[in-house]
Amino acid sequence: MTALTWRPARCWCPSLLQIFRFPVAQVHVGRPTMRASQQDFENAMNQVKLLKEDPGNQVKLKLYALYKQATDGPCNVPKPGVFDLVNKAKWEAWNALGSLPKETARQNYVDLVSSLSPSSQASSQGKHGADEKTQESKNIVVTSEDGITKIVFNRPAKKNAITFQMYQDIILALKSASTDNSAITVFTGTGDYYCSGNDLTNFTSAPNGMEEAARKGAVLLREFVNSFIDFPKPLVAVVNGPAVGISVTLLGLFDAVYASDTATFHTPFSQLGQTSEACSSYTFPKIMGPAKATEMLLFGKKLTAREAWAQGLVSEVFPESTFEKEVWTRLKAYAKLPPNSMRISKELIRKNEKEKLYAVNAEECTILQAKWLSEECVNAIMNFVSRKSKL
């Protein structure tokens, strides 16, 4: 990215004030802090002007984005052209905050400013030393090191099944990773599974009735999948073991998929009385051809890692014994590549598909909302919960 000029306190360039007024704090997942008042916000703006060191482009972009979000709300201006690099980066940083409420943006701004003390400035400028923990909730752990933000499914006792809270945590983790200092973002799992898909007990607690739960589920799913469609940096899956359901279908939206030879890929939607999601009704036929996609998405055929590689869903398969070492060595090298080249190349690949992907996602969610209320689906969930059936 073109360097954003930094002017220390004594020589502010008025035209750059917009950029530097708003240090962005990390997104605090599951840890609400006290609301910042307008006065706290103004104090923080003044504090920013007193910073003596340039906090780095990424922080400046975050500052800008939070400022705009806190004052104007969600991004509402057209995206600058591809060659208007600085304004485009600013627009992307603001747009990445999505529908983050103004009050939260204001709080994040205040938190970030207070974190920009001399001792914390080093990390915000991207000097990755020891593993820098950027965000942690119980079941989704996010760390950043060596230019790589790692988002880990961390619920091994339940084979990393994804709860409602985890969907929300992942949305926030991706938002944060899209503007952090890392070059690439990686998903992986703790334990023997990569992920067993949607937590089927998400269906069993519906205090306001199933229709309301299905409606909320569809809204959440749509936002969740959109956050993968929109993710601007290279997104890599390190598939350490079996993957089921939505953790498989999402792979069609990743940029690279590395799998251990212990991994399997299974989308048992018909068995569950459900239908495909995460744009797989579009991406899978495109990746592997309609005949193979049908075997997976309609008939629930489970693929080995090598079969998934042969069908183009997986980039490369590694023996379990050397998987971690080989994959992370490679990813660390990739993370040293010029990040903006990677982002722009990804944008070139993705941009012609985006509108189609949004539309497919919306339609899949509408169909699923109805399927979740069907007898076929309710029976399948009840059979699982009452331990009558497993995959």
Ligand SMILES: CCCCCCCCCCC/C=C/C(=O)SCCNC(=O)CCNC(=O)[C@H](O)C(C)(C)COP(=O)(O)OP(=O)(O)OC[C@H]1O[C@@H](n2cnc3c(N)ncnc32)[C@H](O)[C@@H]1OP(=O)(O)O
């Ligand atoms: C009303 C509408 C609300 C909608 C909310 C929607 C939100 C978006 C939804 C997006 C659509 C996504 C679809 C999918 O992902 S479909 C795929 C769903 N996954 C499955 O069907 C897998 C079910 N699990 C199994 O079949 C087996 O557990 C598995 C083969 C994965 C492993 O078998 P194994 O014998 O090795 O291990 P256990 O069965 O003993 O598992 C250990 C414990 O983990 C629990 N577990 C595993 N997977 C899940 C899961 N998906 N959901 C909930 N719990 C899971 C399992 O029950 C065991 O728990 P206990 O030790 O407590 O018994």
